[in-house]
Amino acid sequence: MKLKRSITIAGKIYCVTGLCIGGSSNALEIGGVSQEVIKNPITKEPYIPGSSLKGKMRSELEKRYGSKKWNKSEMGKMVLESEEREPCGCGNKDCLVCSVFGAHKKQNAKSAPTRIIVRDAMLSEESKEMIKSLPLANRSYVERKVENIIKRDIGTADSPRTIERVPAGMSFDFEIILKIFEGDEEGKMLAFVKEGLEAVESSYLGGSGSRGSGQVRFDYDIVGYEDAENGQPVSGEA
Numbered sequence: 001m002k003l004k005r006s007i008t009i010a011g012k013i014y015c016v017t018g019l020c021i022g023g024s025s026n027a028l029e030i031g032g033v034s035q036e037v038i039k040n041p042i043t044k045e046p047y048i049p050g051s052s053l054k055g056k057m058r059s060e061l062e063k064r065y066g067s068k069k070w071n072k073s074e075m076g077k078m079v080l081e082s083e084e085r086e087p088c089g090c091g092n093k094d095c096l097v098c099s100v101f102g103a104h105k106k107q108n109a110k111s112a113p114t115r116i117i118v119r120d121a122m123l124s125e126e127s128k129e130m131i132k133s134l135p136l137a138n139r140s141y142v143e144r145k146v147e148n149i150i151k152r153d154i155g156t157a158d159s160p161r162t163i164e165r166v167p168a169g170m171s172f173d174f175e176i177i178l179k180i181f182e183g184d185e186e187g188k189m190l191a192f193v194k195e196g197l198e199a200v201e202s203s204y205l206g207g208s209g210s211r212g213s214g215q216v217r218f219d220y221d222i223v224g225y226e227d228a229e230n231g232q233p234v235s236g237e238a
Ligand SMILES: [Zn+2]
Pocket: 088, 089, 090, 091, 092, 095, 096, 097, 098, 099
């Protein structure tokens, strides 16, 4: 397939509520945090892994358009096993989920190659400045939030867990590159990516979403619109 152009979407991810994203756990230590925020190991600044944003966009779009889990009944009829939708791995050429995000586990899918690249979203300069302006004692990139787990059957609280969050008001710089190949419906693909971002806004990013974490807002523009020459990117990564 011949590359036609790459479209760069870039902007900010604003944390409307605290964001609990993709770190490790040291809950086994006394006073440990059950869920840490992922950070750059050198600067200790939190970031949003591109894989987390991409995965969430995909799963939200699959809820709308993806395949459901079907099982063959004894009568040879297909019956719906559950409402839970599986990651789409159909690999069909006309499947937007598979062509934009990649066919799940499927080798040599007709939908290939994956059209989207989602970069890690780094903490914005504004947020860094905001933290620098705080008195030293108050400076932190993360907040710690204690969540009580209520045992509903007996109505008592289990030992509370502590999670780390990126505080509300912080922002990150994000970038998504959409590659358009000959024969692709560019408008549809671009609209699908935008819908993915909008779907994440109406859901949440990261963990503890049902407890209020992870509400985000995207503010972005199309910043690059680069035609390929003879199927080769003109500059940089396609
Ligand atoms: Zn598919």
